[in-house]
Amino acid sequence: MQAYEFINNLIPPLKLSDKMGMALSWMEEIRTDVLPLTDQGKFLGLVKEDNIFEINDPETLVGDLLPDNPACWVFSDKHIYDVLRVSAEQNSNIVAVLDRDSNYLGVVTMEDAIAAFADSLSIQSQGSVLILSLNMTEYSLSEISRLIESENTKVLSSFITTDPLDETKIKLTLKLDQPELRHVKATLERFGYRVLDHYQEESGVTSEEDRIGNLLRFLDI
Incomplete structure (x- = not known):
């Protein structure tokens, strides 16, 4: 029941050099309103759809945004309960997963975390x-x-x-x-x-x- 077991590989991370138009396209494609932002394998925070709409320029780089929730992560060997705890504390539907060297591995969605926790109980x-x-x-x-x-x-x-x-x-x-x-x-x-x-x-x-x-x-x- 460790966090890395429930990483959702369908949710891609954004890079600083990605454009906001592309970020919106990804969000629409995978039906989410938030994506993780990374730089050279390090988690920077979350990019939210509302913040992109505020700028309203599809050519603007994602790196020009100040990401939200930089603390919305857990280490990969933490229990799924810690994912739920961080999600509640950060008011986020996704939580990033990092290895012990703080390298980004992926994200766990709350749907997956709740289903896993429900199974365990x-x-x-x-x-x-x-x-x-x-x-x-x-x-x-x-x-x-x-x-x-x-x-x-x-x-x-x-x-x-x-x-x-x-x-x-x-x-x-x-x-x-x-x-x-x-x-x-x-x-x-x-x-x-x-x-x-x-x-x-x-x-x-x-x-x-x-x-x-x-x-x-x-x-x-």
Whole structure:
């Protein structure tokens, strides 16, 4: 699940000597509004369609633009989660990938990153999502899993986020393999766990849009 595994080779980098008209043609061809800018193999930032339209001169060189988001990159050996984190921080739909010598390797699109992350968390599997609130000192995934398994249900994956209102608490999001949560919730609550929310998924074919929606619910976004 390292970043370099998900590089999209269909998105070409722009060079300083490229003209803006050509940049717009590439954007239209691959249906994007942003392209990476490189110089001698080094990532400089992102060129956005809106910035090109502001100049409105197809003969102007891309190098005359000040690129956006020069920090929108990750090293190639970083986990796909880091790609999603940088994307959110930089508010960008693509993230550049560099090797440890800071040489440009390509970009990862958010569509590819989300699909990969969803796969890693078993988001596409049928089942349910359960969100618990607990003190950090009380967290024991093995104990929580034992209680859940006592109801013939298995934990497929888990995700922890801190509580923005209380730094001593965490939210634990669990993907379970069974859609029925009534008995699992009752067992957890009987042992003192607080259930914040839950999502019971319907059976059937899951579309890409549904998978992304499931991922955002799993991450409690």
